[in-house]
Each structure stands twice: as structure tokens, then as C-alpha cells.
Amino acid sequence: MTSHLGLMILFAAFVSVIFATLMRDEPREQLAFGARLFGGFVAAGVLLGWLLFPFPL
Amino acid sequence: MRATAADRVQTTTNTYLICAVAWLVPGAGHLWLGRTQKCLVFLIALPLMFATGLWLEGRLFPFQLSEPLVALAAIADLGIGLPYFIAKAMNAGAGRVVAWTYEYGNAFVIVAGLLNMLVVLDAFDVAQGRK
Numbered sequence: 001m002t003s004h005l006g007l008m009i010l011f012a013a014f015v016s017v018i019f020a021t022l023m024r025d026e027p028r029e030q031l032a033f034g035a036r037l038f039g040g041f042v043a044a045g046v047l048l049g050w051l052l053f054p055f056p057l
Numbered sequence: 058m059r060a061t062a063a064d065r066v067q068t069t070t071n072t073y074l075i076c077a078v079a080w081l082v083p084g085a086g087h088l089w090l091g092r093t094q095k096c097l098v099f100l101i102a103l104p105l106m107f108a109t110g111l112w113l114e115g116r117l118f119p120f121q122l123s124e125p126l127v128a129l130a131a132i133a134d135l136g137i138g139l140p141y142f143i144a145k146a147m148n149a150g151a152g153r154v155v156a157w158t159y160e161y162g163n164a165f166v167i168v169a170g171l172l173n174m175l176v177v178l179d180a181f182d183v184a185q186g187r188k
Contacts, residue, residue, distance in 0.1 A: 007113070007161045011168070014106040018172045021098040022179050 005046075012041035066186035079180040081138040083173050086180030099176050104140045107169040111144055115162020116152025130163070136170030 020034030067075060067090075079086025084099030111117075118130040134150075135141050144150050150166070153159060182188045 002158065007158070010109070011161070011165065014102060014109075014165075015168065015172070017098060017102050018176070021095050021102075022175060027094065 008045050009042055012038055012045065016041060067184040072181060072184040075184045076177050076181050079177045080136070080173065083138060083140075083176060086177065087183070090180060090183050092183065099173075103137060103169055103173050103176070106165055106172070107137045107140045107144075110162045110165030110167075110169060111149050113158040113162030113165060114153040114156040115150065115159065115164075115166040117141065117144060117150030117166065130167055133167040133170040133174075136172075136174040137166075138173060141170070 016034045016038035019037055020030045024030040024033050075086045075089050078089060082100070083103035084096040087093075087099060088096035117134050118127050120131045121127045152162070156162075179188070
């Protein structure tokens with residue numbers, strides 16, 4: 001888990017769980033919304049990572 | 058729609074008390090308002106995220122007004138409530154700048170505090186009968 005990708009996934013999981021619980025009332029809706037959020041966070045993170053690849057700091 | 062304790066509008070004093078309790082113990086405001094499932098998620102996830110940040114050698118920033126960004130980070134850290142004071146009492150959160158997880162740790166600790174502030178606002182809305 002202690003890799004850049006692992007920590008990003010863990011962070012996305014925490015934020016998705018909290019947002020889904022805040023924004024939806026029914027457990028089924030929370031699960032669906034949380035899964036979509038999590039997928040979006042991870043996909044955006046990986047995509048941005050690759051976009052930044054040619055521009056090392 | 059079922060009428061629960063959470064659906065009733067709270068008095069102004071109660072609302073602010075609920076917000077204070079919600080800040081101090083993540084999820085406690087929702088428990089007060091009868092939203093047990095949400096309370097459990099907040100009570101587990103937020104302190105766990107905060108503790109993960111400290112484990113990753115993140116720092117609890119000092120209230121240093123000469124450095125506005127540091128002061129803002131300190132306010133965000135404080136947003137988690139009681140876990141912040143427990144960590145301070147245990148001398149945790151010194152932060153190790155050379156650790157590769159340092160920035161990740163800071164992100165976890167700061168965002169846990171900010172998310173708890175959102176949870177407090179949600180409890181306020183529920184207490185006001187808006188949700």
C-alpha cells in the first residue's frame with residue numbers, strides 16, 4: 001500500500017466514502033455513488049499522472 | 058416519508074450545540090440527529106484517515122500567522138476535533154520532511170479535517186430541517 005499509486009487509491013477511497021455518505025441517504029445509492037466517485041478519482045489521478053509524465057519537475 | 062427525530066427542526070441553541078459536538082467527535086452530530094448509519098461511517102473513516110496521515114509522517118501545522126498557508130493548514134488540521142487534541146497530547150504529528158510520504162501524510166491529515174468541517178455543515182443543515 002505504501003506506493004504512490006497505493007496511497008492515491010487509499011486517499012480516493014476515504015474521500016469517496018465520506019462524500020457518498022454525505023450526499024446520498026440510502027445505502028444502495030451511497031454504494032453506487034461512492035463507486036462512481038472512486039473510479040473517477042482513480043482514473044483522473046492516473047490520467048493526470050500520465051499527462052504530467054513528459055514534464056518532470 | 059417517515060418522521061424521525063432528525064426530521065424535526067432543532068432550536069437555535071441545540072443546532073449550535075449539535076455543530077460543536079459534530080466537530081469534536083466526527084459523526085456525533087449525526088448520531089444526535091438520529092442518522093446512525095452516517096454517524097458510524099464518519100466515526101470510523103475520518104479518524105482513520107487522520108491517523109493514516111500521521112502514520113505517513115504528516116505534520117500538525119502550528120498556528121503561525123506570519124505564514125498564512127501554514128496557518129490555514131493548522132485550521133484545517135483542527136477541523137477533525139478531538140483526534141487532533143489526542144494526537145497533540147501524544148506528541149504525534151511532528152512530521153518528517155525528508156520522508157517520501159510527508160506530503161501524502163499532510164494531504165490525509167488536512168483533508169480529514171476539511172471533510173469533518175463538511176460533516177459539521179451537513180449536521181447543521183439536517184438540524185435546520187433542510188435535509
